[in-house]
Amino acid sequence: MNMIQKLAAAALAGAALAAAGGAHAQTVTVYHDKPFYQAGWDGLTAAAKEAGIDLQFSAYTTDQFQAFIQSGLMSGDAPDAFTWWNGTKLEEIVESGQIAPLDDLWAEKIAAGEYDASAAEPFKVDGHIYGMPTGINRWVVMYNKELFEKAGIESVPTTWEELMAACEKLKAADIIPFNASIQEGWRGFVWFEELLIRTDPDAYVALNEGKLKYTDEPVRRVFEIWNDLYAKGYFTDPASQEEQLDFARGKAAMYLAGDWNIGLIEAGGLKPGEDFGAFIMPNVDPDVPNVVIVEASPLLISTAGAQKPEVMEFAKWYLSSDAMNAWATTPGLYAGNLKAKVPNEIIGQIADSAAKGNYRSMTRYWEASPSEIVLPAVEEMNRFMTDPSMETAETAMNNIEAIASQYWASRQ
Amino acid sequence: MTASIAETSLPPGIPSVDAMAATERRRGRRRFWTALAFMAPALLFVGIFLLLPVVFNIYASLTQWAKFSGLGEYAGLANYERLLSNPNFFTATARTVVWVVASFFLPALLGLALALLVKGLKGEETFKSIYFLPRMFSATAVGVIWYYVYANEGIVNTMLRGIGLEGLAQRWLYEAGLATPAMIITHLWQQVGLTMVLLLLGLNALPTDPIEAAKVDGASRWQVFRHIVLPLLAPTILVVVTVSVLAGFTSFDLVWVMGRDFPNRSTLTLAVNQYWESFRAGYWAYGAAIAVVLGAIALSISWSLGLLQQRLDRR
Incomplete structure (x- = not known):
């Protein structure tokens, strides 16, 4: 083998090695x-x-x-x-x-x-x-065990009446029941979708498919319940920018959120299972089927x-x-x-409850409805949260419906 | 005829007028190309990073570009029509006008007041540095800091509660009537240092003779200020106003950081609305149309102020 052949062979071998190494280093x-x-x-x-x-x-x-x-x-x-x-x-x-x-x-x-x-x-x-x-x-209600104990709440609410009674006890103990904020501009829909699936899950599906109007009775009922909870002073100031930390600091006893927040709350100092637990929000109407929002x-x-x-x-x-x-x-x-x-352990428990209660999964509003409607709708819901009244609710319903009807008409 | 007389009257060996003119033209052309070669990097930069995006933006505003498609589909003036039929556009424009008006008067007025207060004081340099300090921060950082200043348990409300004015404590950034003024105050806090320094420079550069002469003639301090200082300072004030108005008009970072979560975009200016429509909602073509309108308004403002500057300079 002459020198040129040796060099060529070495170069080829080098190139092959580089290629092999390169493929792994991609x-x-x-x-x-x-x-x-x-x-x-x-x-x-x-x-x-x-x-x-x-x-x-x-x-x-x-x-x-x-x-x-x-x-x-x-x-x-x-x-x-x-x-x-x-x-x-x-x-x-x-x-x-x-x-x-x-x-x-x-x-x-x-x-x-x-x-x-x-x-x-x-x-x-x-x-x-x-x-x-x-x-x-899953989107669930996380609760602060110490605050529940302080208010004398002995067990996790399993019906809407029990949940409302727990809220009253918390209020009596000077503790705000629910943590809710419009942080980052997207959170407005959280309580809206939850109250709708707790009162009429079929209406939730119909709304997302354009078969129900935002001015129809099921939506109005959601705003009425939501407004009533605000009137009773059950929510924290929505202007907060530290939702998870607010819950970790005990600003409110309960927090309706995706279970992906558990790690963020833990980072804020509360241990999952030990300091806080979670439950699926009970239905307002006991007769409606069990569903849970899954993101x-x-x-x-x-x-x-x-x-x-x-x-x-x-x-x-x-x-x-x-x-x-x-x-x-x-x-x-x-x-x-x-x-x-x-x-x-919270995620394990929630999975168990969902299996036992035969909970059907529902897509989150943010993903279930067209973004052309979701974005302006969430803005209206945020506005309701900062200025809760049935008057704001009526404006919100009309404004969202104007956009939604235009959108669905354009799709036909 | 004239040329031939000129030619005959020239001594031998001297080139003709035509030849000289041609040489001059050649030299002029060479100078132009040399100048162009020197300017080329800057021209290229402006062309690629400024003019090309502007042309692309105008083109985009005439398409159906939204989210993942539509850039090649012509929409005519549909995006502009949508703009005119959208109440958000008019409210955003109205709020932009509030910002422009506030930026027109307040930074110059406050800057002038501070400049007059500080001028000649012992420690003028220290005061200048302190007032200028906020300008060293980015508007985003300032927005975040002031978000917490205005928060429910922020410094403003805590101070008000501390001195017994609990009733005045507000949700500053979450009340429709308060949010924009609160943001303008933050903007001023950051902007006034710059206007003060510019006006101080102007004040220190004023000729002393007319001021001394007016004083000798028995003019009061106000008369000196009104009839001597102010007219002499007018060009500097105009520069300050131009800088402030454009800063207020295009104010983005501060409004985005402090007001993006406010329901229904009620605190957003045109610039921020444009960002919202493009980046949050994915209506690229519609956002481009807002940008075209915004650019046209900004151009006309800076043009008018430029014309005013020219008139002042001539005077």
Whole structure:
């Protein structure tokens, strides 16, 4: 072998090694708008490294994140992997044709007994599954055990009457019953949707599908109950910007929120299970079927990302119990993997109650209704919260209905 | 004929007028290209990062661009029509006018009052630095700080309660009538230091002779101020007003941080509404149309003030 041949062989071998090394060193970047789960992202990055996957996360604020993803998709240059929302928001992004279906991956995981088929339901569009869960979270009432005890409330309310009686006891003990804020501009719908599913879940579905008006009786009834709770002084000042910390500091005894807040409350100093528990809000009308709001947040893979072996390797790993343990334990999240540890006892208890009570899952209003209606509607609901009266409620109902009827008419 | 006379009257060896003119033209052209070469980086920068986005924005405002699609679909003037039929646009414009009017008078007035107060004082430099300090922070940081100043248990309400004026404690940023004035106060807190420093510079640069002469003639302090200082200071005041009005008109970060959660966007100005429509709601084309209107208004304001400046300069 002469010198030139030796050099050529060495160069080729070097190139092959570099290519092999390079393939493994390809970094997978996941974009998200949830910087408050930093501990979880860090946990995933570390666990991925052990599995030989070079993973990094890039955080944006929600507005910038949406703009970034929208412009990326518009220019045909979507990021490989990013978090998104389910419901109508998922439908409209899938419509762009740039999101990869993950049916095969899910089939494999379901067959292996790692997931129940129902875990994929929130991510289905036209029969295909898009995305993997970052969280499957129920919206429940968290309660401060010490404040309940102080007010002499012996057991968790299981009926609306018991809940109202508990509120009265709390008021008598000079404790505000409920924590509620319009922080970050999106929270206005939380009590609205909850009161609607507690009085008429079918009306909730009909409203989201444009088959019920915002000026119809079921909606008016929600505002009447909500207004009555405000009139009784059951809510904290909505102007607060520290909702989770307010609850952790004992500003109110109860807090209606997604169970993803458990980790954030824990960070504020209350131990889940020990200092605070949770229950599904009882129905106002005992005869209505049991339903619970479930927020399912997907992590999507773009069609461009699905072409890259390292991205699909990451996707497969992400759905594993190893990854889910790394992700879910620290921030207290649960993303549906049956072989993963349940991150805290509250989530386990709530899952039990939901199973025993045959609770049907309902998509959160934010994702269930078209965003063209949701955004202005939430603004109206926020306004009601800052100035609660039936007069504000009437204005809100009329204003939302004006937008909703225009939207549904344009879809026909 | 004239040329031939000129040609014949020139001594030999001297180039003709035509030839000289041609040389001068050549030189002029060369100078132009040299100047252009020097300006090229700046022109390129302005072209790519300013003019191109403006042209793209105008184009986008004529399309159906929303969320993930529609950039290639022509919408005519539909976005502008939607703007005119949207009550939010008019309320946002009205609030923008409040900001502009407040920015027109208040920063210059307060800055002038502070400049006159501080001028010649022992420790003038220290006062100048203290008043200028808020200008060193970004508007976002100022917005966050003042959000807590105005909070229910913030410094304003705590002070009011402390001195027995509990009835005056308010939800400053959550009452329709209070939120905009509260934000304008914050804006002033940040802006006044700059206007004060500019006006102090102007005051210190004034010629002393006319002032001394007026004093000798027996003019009162007010008369000196009104008839001598103020007219001489007019160009500086105009600069201050221009800077303040444009700052107030385009005020974004402060309003976004302090007022974005206020229900129904009731505290938002045009600039913030434009951001809301584009970035939060995903109506890119509609947001672009608001931006075009906003740009046209800002341009006309700065143009009018520029014309005024020219007239003052000529005087």
